[in-house]
Amino acid sequence: MVPFTKLTGIAAPLPMINVDTDMIIPKQFLKTIKRTGLGKNLFDEMRYTQDGQEVPDFVLNQPKYRQAQILIAGENFGCGSSREHAPWALADFGIRCVIAPSFADIFHNNCFKNGILPIRLPQETIDALMAEAQNAPDPTFTVDLEQNLILRPTGNEPISFKIDPFNRECLLEGLDDIGLTMQKADKIQAFVAKQQAQAPWLYSAGAGA
Amino acid sequence: MSGPKTLFEKIWESHLVDVAEDGTSLLYIDRHLVHEVTSPQAFEGLRASGRKVLRPEATLAVPDHNVPTTDRSRPIEDETSRIQVQTLEENCREFGVQLFGMRDRRQGIVHVIGPEQGFTLPGTTIVCGDSHTSTHGAFGALAFGIGTSEVEHVLATQTLIQKRPKTMRISVEGTLPFGVTAKDVILAIIGKIGTAGGTGYVVEYAGSVIRGLSMEGRMTVCNMSIEGGARAGLIAPDEKTWTYLKGRPMAPKGEDWEKAVAWWRTLASDEGATYDAEVLLKAEEIEPQVTWGTSPQDVVPISGRVPDPKNAKDEAQRRAMERALDYMGLTPGMPVEEIVLDKIFLGSCTNGRIEDLRAAAKVIAGKKIAPNVQAMVVPGSGLVRYQAEQEGLDKIFKDAGFEWREAGCSMCLGMNPDQLSPKERCASTSNRNFEGRQGRQGRTHLLSPEMAAAAAVTGKLTDVRKLVA
Numbered sequence: 001m002v003p004f005t006k007l008t009g010i011a012a013p014l015p016m017i018n019v020d021t022d023m024i025i026p027k028q029f030l031k032t033i034k035r036t037g038l039g040k041n042l043f044d045e046m047r048y049t050q051d052g053q054e055v056p057d058f059v060l061n062q063p064k065y066r067q068a069q070i071l072i073a074g075e076n077f078g079c080g081s082s083r084e085h086a087p088w089a090l091a092d093f094g095i096r097c098v099i100a101p102s103f104a105d106i107f108h109n110n111c112f113k114n115g116i117l118p119i120r121l122p123q124e125t126i127d128a129l130m131a132e133a134q135n136a137p138d139p140t141f142t143v144d145l146e147q148n149l150i151l152r153p154t155g156n157e158p159i160s161f162k163i164d165p166f167n168r169e170c171l172l173e174g175l176d177d178i179g180l181t182m183q184k185a186d187k188i189q190a191f192v193a194k195q196q197a198q199a200p201w202l203y204s205a206g207a208g209a
Numbered sequence: 210m211s212g213p214k215t216l217f218e219k220i221w222e223s224h225l226v227d228v229a230e231d232g233t234s235l236l237y238i239d240r241h242l243v244h245e246v247t248s249p250q251a252f253e254g255l256r257a258s259g260r261k262v263l264r265p266e267a268t269l270a271v272p273d274h275n276v277p278t279t280d281r282s283r284p285i286e287d288e289t290s291r292i293q294v295q296t297l298e299e300n301c302r303e304f305g306v307q308l309f310g311m312r313d314r315r316q317g318i319v320h321v322i323g324p325e326q327g328f329t330l331p332g333t334t335i336v337c338g339d340s341h342t343s344t345h346g347a348f349g350a351l352a353f354g355i356g357t358s359e360v361e362h363v364l365a366t367q368t369l370i371q372k373r374p375k376t377m378r379i380s381v382e383g384t385l386p387f388g389v390t391a392k393d394v395i396l397a398i399i400g401k402i403g404t405a406g407g408t409g410y411v412v413e414y415a416g417s418v419i420r421g422l423s424m425e426g427r428m429t430v431c432n433m434s435i436e437g438g439a440r441a442g443l444i445a446p447d448e449k450t451w452t453y454l455k456g457r458p459m460a461p462k463g464e465d466w467e468k469a470v471a472w473w474r475t476l477a478s479d480e481g482a483t484y485d486a487e488v489l490l491k492a493e494e495i496e497p498q499v500t501w502g503t504s505p506q507d508v509v510p511i512s513g514r515v516p517d518p519k520n521a522k523d524e525a526q527r528r529a530m531e532r533a534l535d536y537m538g539l540t541p542g543m544p545v546e547e548i549v550l551d552k553i554f555l556g557s558c559t560n561g562r563i564e565d566l567r568a569a570a571k572v573i574a575g576k577k578i579a580p581n582v583q584a585m586v587v588p589g590s591g592l593v594r595y596q597a598e599q600e601g602l603d604k605i606f607k608d609a610g611f612e613w614r615e616a617g618c619s620m621c622l623g624m625n626p627d628q629l630s631p632k633e634r635c636a637s638t639s640n641r642n643f644e645g646r647q648g649r650q651g652r653t654h655l656l657s658p659e660m661a662a663a664a665a666v667t668g669k670l671t672d673v674r675k676l677v678a
Contacts (some may be wrong), residue, residue, distance in 0.1 A: 006331070010220055012677055013231075015525070015528075016528075016532075017525050017526070017529050018404055018405075018529065020504075020641075020643045020644075022622075022643040022644065022645055022646050023639070023644060023645070026645050027622050027623060027624050027646075028223065028624070030246050030274075030624065031246075031275065031289035031290055031292075031293050031624065032289070033249035033250065033292065033293060033296050034250065034254070035250050035357075045644065045645045045649055045650075050631070050649065050650075061292060066647075074525055075403040075405065075525070076329050076404060076408070076425055076438070079404060079405065079438070079643075080340065080435075080641060080643060081339070081340045081354075081357075082247065082339055082340040082342075082354035082355060082356055083246075083247065084247065084250075084338075084356035084357040084358060091540065098235065102408060103408075104405070104407060104408060104438065105374075105408055105409065105438070105440050106340060106354055106355065106356060106435075106440060108359065109355075109359070109420050110356035110359075112355060113358035113359070114358070126482075146504040164231075164233075164372065165231050166229070166231060166233040166370075177362065177364050177370055178254075178258070178260070178365050178366065181235060181362065181365075181366045181368055181370065182365070182366060184226065184227055184235060185366075187226050187227050188235075188237070188366065188367065188368060189225055191226045192237075192367075195237070195275065199332075199468075199469070199472065199606075200459035200465055200468065201330075201465035201466070201468060202239055202330070202333065204461060204462075204465050205327070205330075205459055205461045205462070205465065206240070206266045206267055207265070207266050207267070207268060207269040207306075207307040207328065207459060208265070208266050208307045
């Protein structure tokens with residue numbers, strides 16, 4: 001995974017609540033067997049008309065935000081399905097940081113597996129950042145994960161944020177967590193031996209049984 | 210010694226492999242369900258790193274999202290769907306995972322076949338790359354949806370890295386009024402707590418109403434936990450649970466069965482166990498529910514009216530309501546019973562089980578669907594379909610004018626050809642009414658199987674109690 005340390009880029013404002021994963025990447029694009037190439041269909045049904053023309057009003061179609069690397073959105077971002085295609089589509093478009101008052105749990109987890117930093121901030125702070133992303137002539141923000149700080153285009157007081165220490169470490173180092181877990185193979189084997197003695201039915205029954 | 214524990218705490222603590230100082234936990238996973246949409250990249254990851262599936266016998270795969278519900282004798286017409294299903298077949302062969310193929314009678318929606326086969330067991334941890342994995346919580350299992358990277362993690366290590374969630378108990382007490390079902394209960398719950406109300410929590414459903422529900426009803430309730438934001442929802446297992454599971458192909462047998470039941474009896478939350486949050490609903494206040502908008506929290510009783518954005522709690526909510534009303538083509542204040550439909554969809558992991566089909570068949574028996582609607586039944590599995598045919602339900606549906614289809618996810622999300630056309634309006638027993646969910650610009654109203662049957666008969670949203678007095 002690509003490490004996430006410091007990101008400087010345009011922030012696109014998306015002042016909607018409950019942005020669901022069906023909106024982020026509609027089902028017709030889930031048929032891929034790859035992780036890449038989904039960026040062009042990010043927010044497909046809001047971004048394009050039925051016949052494939054760009055919807056000019058949609059934020060990512062506006063000249064100012066076409067190169068956005070940060071997204072600022074309303075509460076409960078990423079609700080709905082578990083599809084990791086949602087963070088894949090964001091990352092493939094170039095968005096590596098989403099800032100919102102709250103996130104749905106599965107989407108939030110999926111972000112960290114894909115080098116995307118989801119930042120939770122209070123609604124008032126989101127409102128202020130949203131206004132800056134909308135109104136600043138050059139809405140370039142810097143998200144510094146080493147300092148846990150967001151630097152603003154207006155030069156206003158930087159915003160500090162909190163991230164779970166384990167997830168932060170994985171992002172900063174670009175760690176492969178399967179590799180980390182495999183280092184604990186002894187503990188997993190010990191657990192299995194114990195469970196097999198206590199709950200033998202979990203091993204005698206099952207698929208192929 | 211430790212104090213009283215909740216059902217969740219008992220399962221969580223008995224599956225901890227390792228806990229780091231900051232609380233990050235390595236959780237053992239007993240059962241892993243796999244389908245074609247969220248697994249190809251995970252198997253590809255295993256291949257790229259030379260890893261194998263650690264416990265194939267704890268893993269069960271089935272294609273469900275992409276499969277056509279019409280003729281199964283021919284290959285899937287859509288090339289990308291066909292490739293995805295074939296990829297699952299190839300991956301299962303290569304990694305030694307059991308697969309119920311498209312032409313196997315046991316094929317069906319992953320969350321219907323897990324319980325049906327006895328693969329789902331009380332007290333276990335169950336995951337699947339699908340948010341409706343919460344369904345299996347009906348058996349007193351800790352079951353939740355994961356992303357594809359986590360699917361790969363479980364395939365390789367049979368564990369997951371997790372943070373301990375908070376606990377919420379939602380109690381539904383009293384007696385459900387006539388015509389009110391498990392689906393109405395969960396829609397009412399989501400209406401009350403909101404679509405993010407359960408975020409960060411595992412929900413335990415409790416109270417006399419939940420205890421009184423059948424296993425199918427409990428699955429309907431747990432299934433939609435994620436629509437209230439909770440990754441997992443669970444219910445204490447009891448006699449109904451063992452009765453449902455006994456003799457199923459993948460359930461324990463003989464002496465192991467006896468040992469298992471003895472253990473399962475100890476799982477229910479202890480008297481005095483505490484939760485981080487408590488919610489109470491009175492059964493008598495729940496009416497048959499329908500959704501009017503594009504979030505599962507947009508519920509209204511069937512006797513109600515489409516709400517007015519003027520009454521929204523804040524600006525963000527008002528904008529969301531206006532957008533939803535525009536998308537749904539509805540006017541504030543109109544009675545929901547005046548909403549005219551084009552399609553009826555009976556099926557999905559929420560309401561595609563035998564009891565759901567029986568309940569809907571009871572409402573439509575001897576009646577015809579309205580001329581303005583097209584209606585379809587998509588059983589949750591091939592075995593549900595077979596059972597329904599043994600009971601003659603297929604004939605009741607077909608005589609009424611319903612299409613009788615093969616098993617799969619179908620129009621719940623329209624990854625196969627079963628989709629709404631733009632602006633088509635559907636009464637659906639599924640779980641999500643998001644924009645575009647059932648087809649681009651399609652309009653979804655969520656409701657129970659009984660209410661879907663009533664809507665099929667009248668061609669509009671209808672209080673089922675008026676049809677089956």
